[in-house]
Amino acid sequence: MSDAPVLEVNDLSMVFGGLRAVDNVSLNIKKGEIVALIGPNGAGKTTFFNCITGVYIPTHGEVKINTSEGSAVLNGLKPNVINEKGLARTFQNIRLFSNMTVLENVMIGRHQSLKSGILSSVLRTKKNRIEEQKVIDDSYEILRKIGLEMYVNELACNLPYGAQRRLEIARAMATNPFLLLLDEPAAGMNPQETNDLVELIERLRKEEDITILLIEHDMSLVMTLSERIYVVDYGKMIATGTPEEIKNNKEVIKAYLGEDIDA
Amino acid sequence: MITIKDLKKAFLNALWFIFLTFPIMVMKVNTINDTLIWRWMNMLYIGVAAFVFTLLGKIYTVRKANRSEIVKPSLIQIVNSKMENKKVRYSSLAAVVAIVILYPFLMSMYQTSIMTTALMYVVLGLGLNIVVGFGGLLHLGYAAFYAVGAYTYGLLFYHFGLNFWLCLPIGAVFSALFGIILGFPILRLRGDYLAIVTLAFGEIVRLVLENWNEFSFGPSGIANIARPMIFGQKLKLAQVTNFTYFIAVGLTILTIIVIRRMESSKMGRAWEAMREDEIACQAMGIDITKAKLTAFSMGAVWAGIMGVLFAAKTTFINPASFTTWESIVILCVVVIGGMGSIPGVIAGALIFILTPEYLRAFSQYRMLIFGIALVVMMIFRPGGIIPKIRRSYQFAADKEETQEVEA
Numbered sequence: 113m114s115d116a117p118v119l120e121v122n123d124l125s126m127v128f129g130g131l132r133a134v135d136n137v138s139l140n141i142k143k144g145e146i147v148a149l150i151g152p153n154g155a156g157k158t159t160f161f162n163c164i165t166g167v168y169i170p171t172h173g174e175v176k177i178n179t180s181e182g183s184a185v186l187n188g189l190k191p192n193v194i195n196e197k198g199l200a201r202t203f204q205n206i207r208l209f210s211n212m213t214v215l216e217n218v219m220i221g222r223h224q225s226l227k228s229g230i231l232s233s234v235l236r237t238k239k240n241r242i243e244e245q246k247v248i249d250d251s252y253e254i255l256r257k258i259g260l261e262m263y264v265n266e267l268a269c270n271l272p273y274g275a276q277r278r279l280e281i282a283r284a285m286a287t288n289p290f291l292l293l294l295d296e297p298a299a300g301m302n303p304q305e306t307n308d309l310v311e312l313i314e315r316l317r318k319e320e321d322i323t324i325l326l327i328e329h330d331m332s333l334v335m336t337l338s339e340r341i342y343v344v345d346y347g348k349m350i351a352t353g354t355p356e357e358i359k360n361n362k363e364v365i366k367a368y369l370g371e372d373i374d375a
Numbered sequence: 376m377i378t379i380k381d382l383k384k385a386f387l388n389a390l391w392f393i394f395l396t397f398p399i400m401v402m403k404v405n406t407i408n409d410t411l412i413w414r415w416m417n418m419l420y421i422g423v424a425a426f427v428f429t430l431l432g433k434i435y436t437v438r439k440a441n442r443s444e445i446v447k448p449s450l451i452q453i454v455n456s457k458m459e460n461k462k463v464r465y466s467s468l469a470a471v472v473a474i475v476i477l478y479p480f481l482m483s484m485y486q487t488s489i490m491t492t493a494l495m496y497v498v499l500g501l502g503l504n505i506v507v508g509f510g511g512l513l514h515l516g517y518a519a520f521y522a523v524g525a526y527t528y529g530l531l532f533y534h535f536g537l538n539f540w541l542c543l544p545i546g547a548v549f550s551a552l553f554g555i556i557l558g559f560p561i562l563r564l565r566g567d568y569l570a571i572v573t574l575a576f577g578e579i580v581r582l583v584l585e586n587w588n589e590f591s592f593g594p595s596g597i598a599n600i601a602r603p604m605i606f607g608q609k610l611k612l613a614q615v616t617n618f619t620y621f622i623a624v625g626l627t628i629l630t631i632i633v634i635r636r637m638e639s640s641k642m643g644r645a646w647e648a649m650r651e652d653e654i655a656c657q658a659m660g661i662d663i664t665k666a667k668l669t670a671f672s673m674g675a676v677w678a679g680i681m682g683v684l685f686a687a688k689t690t691f692i693n694p695a696s697f698t699t700w701e702s703i704v705i706l707c708v709v710v711i712g713g714m715g716s717i718p719g720v721i722a723g724a725l726i727f728i729l730t731p732e733y734l735r736a737f738s739q740y741r742m743l744i745f746g747i748a749l750v751v752m753m754i755f756r757p758g759g760i761i762p763k764i765r766r767s768y769q770f771a772a773d774k775e776e777t778q779e780v781e782a
Contacts (some may be wrong), residue, residue, distance in 0.1 A: 165658060166657075167654065167657075167658075190657070190662070191654075191657040191658050192657050192658075192659075192660045192661055192662050192663070195657075195658060195659060195660035196660055200658075200659075201658055203654075203655065203658075207652045207654060207655035208651075208652070208655070209647065209648050209651035209652060209655065209656075210651060210652075211647075211651060212644075212647055212648070212651060212765070213765050213766075213767070215768055216644060216647075216765070219644055220644055220645070220648045220656070220659050220661070221659050221660070223641060223644070223645060223659060223660050223661050224660040226641045228640075228641065230637065230640070230642055230669065230673070233636055233637065233640030233641065233642065234633050234636050234637060234640075236636060240640075244639075244640075248768060252768070252770055261770075264767075264768060264770070265765070265767035265768060267765070283659060284659075286659075287659060287660050
């Protein structure tokens with residue numbers, strides 16, 4: 113059981129009209145790993161993410177998860193169902209609930225774990241009150257772990273940029289995932305904020321027993337954090353390996369820097 | 376402080392207002408002699424007034440900008456801080472309760488009747504607030520649900536003689552069903568497209584009621600609907616007016632409690648998340664289909680209930696009562712009061728419905744005043760009369776830490 117990869121993507125393709133945004137990409141992630149997906153702009157990384165999380169339905173291929181509750185195929189499921197299965201994501205361009213407070217943003221993440229229906233919340237049954245209080249406490253606890261507790265009652269849109277990125281992670285963590293998909297978590301951060309982020313991601317993996325797949329352009333972050341790297345270009349997987357291997361891979365250098373005429 | 380540029384702008388403003396108000400302020404038709412009277416002096420007054428007001432507005436904004444560093448607490452904040460004192464809170468609550476109870480006995484029947492209407496709009500506004508304020512779904516056909524409620528009672532009474540109290544929940548259920556029926560086709564729409572479809576839905580319901588004679592008796596409507604009764608007793612007109620008023624009060628209180636609780640529940644948070652960002656909302660595990668359908672049906676319920684009350688209050692219904700204009704009025708109540716804000720919507724409904732009644736003398740200019748009020752509101756208070764204040768939470772750990780810092 114422990115050998116089976118938690119996320120298994122086989123021959124995934126996504127075609128928009130004549131454009132093959134993702135072309136036969138396969139990928140495996142083992143439990144507890146931090147894996148990075150890199151590639152030049154427009155390589156299809158975010159499309160790949162959207163296929164896994166149900167925003168798009170892939171044209172071809174299979175997305176499969178293996179957890180302690182058994183394995184399941186995620187193709188064609190709705191985003192909220194996929195989230196329920198234990199995959200949580202953040203967004204490249206921040207998509208917080210801007211006019212809600214920081215705590216409420218995290219409380220939304222706990223939505224799935226709440227059982228009470230409309231009627232019991234209108235009647236304020238005892239069970240419902242206990243549940244609501246628990247949501248508030250749990251959410252605050254998550255904020256404390258991520259280090260955002262000083263912003264509890266602030267509106268999400270009033271937070272500094274780095275804090276907004278962290279709040280996205282907090283909100284995703286609130287859904288209680290086993291796999292966290294981070295789409296450019298360090299985009300637009302200053303070096304200090306990036307360092308904090310690296311520390312946060314490592315801490316999350318250790319303390320929360322979580323597997324992480326991230327897309328990132330910040331190479332220093334990718335090289336320090338990830339254990340394995342997948343490289344895509346024009347929708348195709350061109351290389352895979354440890355950070356060291358990727359650094360010296362000719363294909364990768366070609367994709368990023370272009371071909372050397374003399375070579 | 377005032378530059379040539381400002382003067383020029385004020386002058387242009389004056390010209391624009393003269394042009395705008397020319398047909399109503401300058402021209403007047405004398406219907407007896409069939410002549411047109413030109414009131415040129417009015418043109419001058421309007422020009423001067425517009426000029427002066429533009430300059431005053433300019434001075435005001437400049438001053439406001441200069442002292443922007445000192446943030447004065449708004450009226451609402453002052454009221455809120457006063458309310459934290461228990462004595463003040465309970466005594467003001469007692470005063471409100473006393474006024475509400477004594478109102479029909481101190482005021483004339485006419486006053487009681489318009490207050491009942493205003494309270495009905497409070498409930499309608501609160502209902503639409505679920506869809507527009509919480510869910511962020513622009514709904515221009517809300518009067519259709521109102522009509523569903525009214526016709527449920529009207530028809531059930533006409534054919535089967537069912538009484539008011541029995542029809543109240545039936546109207547609510549039918550209306551909620553219509554909410555779901557409307558909800559399905561528009562699941563994938565948002566913004567302008569949603570507004571157009573809801574507008575069309577409202578018109579479809581009205582046109583069906585107007586043209587399907589066998590079912591709804593067409594434009595002539597249904598007359599002689601029974602007023603609300605207590606234990607099967609028929610009441611006199613004065614008594615029944617007071618009784619209807621108290622029913623409206625009761626339903627208003629019920630609505631406020633239920634909607635407040637919905638707002639701070641799981642579903643309420645899901646609605647707000649849906650308004651903020653649908654994709655993120657789904658990625659966080661919220662079923663958007665369910666959230667939209669519940670928003671529509673829970674919003675429609677209140678319109679259905681008020682429809683039943685409306686039919687019972689006026690004893691006569693026909694499709695002319697449920698036009699698009701009706702939907703717009705309810706939408707205005709929500710927007711002017713403050714989208715998503717329960718006290719705002721209550722204030723909005725009372726002001727929006729009662730003011731025209733008291734200002735009957737100016738009824739000719741009602742639409743003009745409404746228009747101006749809307750524009751002014753949107754410029755100076757875009758959040759509404761009482762904007763929504765988000766709930767804030769206190770945590771023990773929070774306080775301890777701040778104390779540590781201080782020490």
